[in-house]
Amino acid sequence: MTANRHLAILCAITLVVVVAAGFATLQRRALTVDPPPAARMFPNLAERFGDIAEVTVARATDHAFKTVTMRRDGEAWGVVERDNYPVDGNILRRLLVALDQLKVLEAKTRDPKRFERIDLRDLSTPGARGGQVVVRDSQGEVVFDAIIGKRRANLAGGPARVYVRRSGEQQTWLAEGDLDLRTGPVDWLNREITNIPADDTARARLTAPDGAVLDIVHDDKLTTKFRFTNIPDTVTLVSEYAAKNIAAVLEFNTFKDVRKAAGLVFTDTGQAEFWTKNGLYTRVDFARDGDKFWTRFAFRAGDGADAAARTLAGQLTARNAGWAYLLPDVRIQRLRDTRQSVSMPDKKTGARQ
Secondary structure, X not given: OOHHHHHHHHHHHHHHHHHHHHHHHXXXXXXXOOOOOOEEOOOOOHHHHHHEEEEEEEEEEOOEEEEEEEEEEOOEEEEHHHOOEEEOHXXXXXXXXXXXXXXXXXXXXXXXXXHHHHOOOOOOOOOOOOEEEEEEEOOOOEEEEEEEEEEEOOOOOOOOEEEEEEOOOOOOEEEEOOOOOOOXXXXXXXXXXXXXXXXXXXXXXXXXXXOOEEXXXXXXXXXXXXXXXXXXXOOOEOOOOHHHHHHOOOOOEEOOEEEEOOOOOOOOOOEXXXXXXXXXXXXXXXXXXXXXXXXEEEEEEOOOOOHHHHHHHHHHHHHHOOEXXXXXXXXXXXXXXXXXXXXXXXXXXXXXO
């Protein structure tokens, strides 16, 4: 099954759920008089889900705007502005279904001077604050192109409302629909790198650029479950959880940004290593880029690894090979901790121990 056929099927399933929810709402309103059904703004979009090849989303912010281009290449969708890193299919599917479900409620202004009030000016206009979505098929033909403006509260409850203008037209509309255009390229990605529970970690080792090593082991006798093996008990730590915080870096581990690893230099900048109880080995290397550190992850099943570890190593390698990630500052700090950074200063000399 091709990726686009799979996307079309998922969109169709979501569409059925949306329609079923709408039918339930109609049943609850059986004793009231409703207005005539609203017309869809783009009535034929759902029929073309299987042939969609590119979705562009732009968001205006004052005098500039960010563009996200999601493009299909064979069976895969990627974000062009992030070296074609894979799109989160669920997010893309929800957007396409929401576009298909846009329904006209009433016509609004045709006066361009009033577009500013409802954020429907062209995005190239200085001070514009709307969004724009363009959908193209495999032949490059535009099948959806609209400016998305302000949301308007639905005081009666029910579905959200938004101001919309078809690109190139003067007529604006109030439509029923909940569109999430997000903020930038990274928001359309599945940002998870790893999610290895801290309790699964048997040991970890941080190696500084100068070769200094910080070793951590799992110890069930401790409340914190982890300890440093090469820091004497006489040294006061900045936190009793310092070792555990490092061991837990691979749990719920997501990135802030992503790029191809090619072109970055991952030498002489230290590394972090983790071993799980069932034999999964993870290595994190660093590349300095100005004042930032990009990370590169490598995985393998060690000697004696069980089947689960071997499977996970393969899955993580397939997902992360060739990519470099910018992590949240606190995770970078923990991955690059040293004996000095986790120890309190000596009370007499003030020096790190």
